[in-house]
Amino acid sequence: MFDVGSSELLLIIIVAVVVIGPKDLPRALYKVGQVVGKARAMSRHFRSGIDAMMREAEMEELQKKWAEENRRIMEQYPNADALPDDAPVEPEFDETTIIGNKPSASEVEAPQLPLPTPEKPA
Secondary structure, three states, X not given: OXXXXXXXXXXXXXXXXXXXXXXXXXXXXXHHHHHHHHHHHHHHHHHHHHHHHHHHHHHHHHHHHHHHHHHHHHHHOOOXXXXXXXXXXXXXXXXXXXHOOOOOOOOOOOOOOOOOOOOOOO
């Protein structure tokens, strides 16, 4: 952004020491750092606002295109929402289609484990 070479930086430091003085230079650099930080935060906030406005405009454009396409399809197929009485609305599945030929949990027998025998106290 700012192309500052080593000679320009040296000149800025010399002028700052002469004008501000070595005693107040750290405080002045601190204040300059605060101002630069605030400027960066404001520019970041401004840019995020511009980006949000662009996203909203793109969404509105996409919604208009979708509505136009939907209207075109509805005009092309006007009776698409009137289904015949024998047409299934949802596909029908049975358990074997979804899980294959595996038995359900109620059909599987639990293994019989031996019961522990109580130990006699010594």
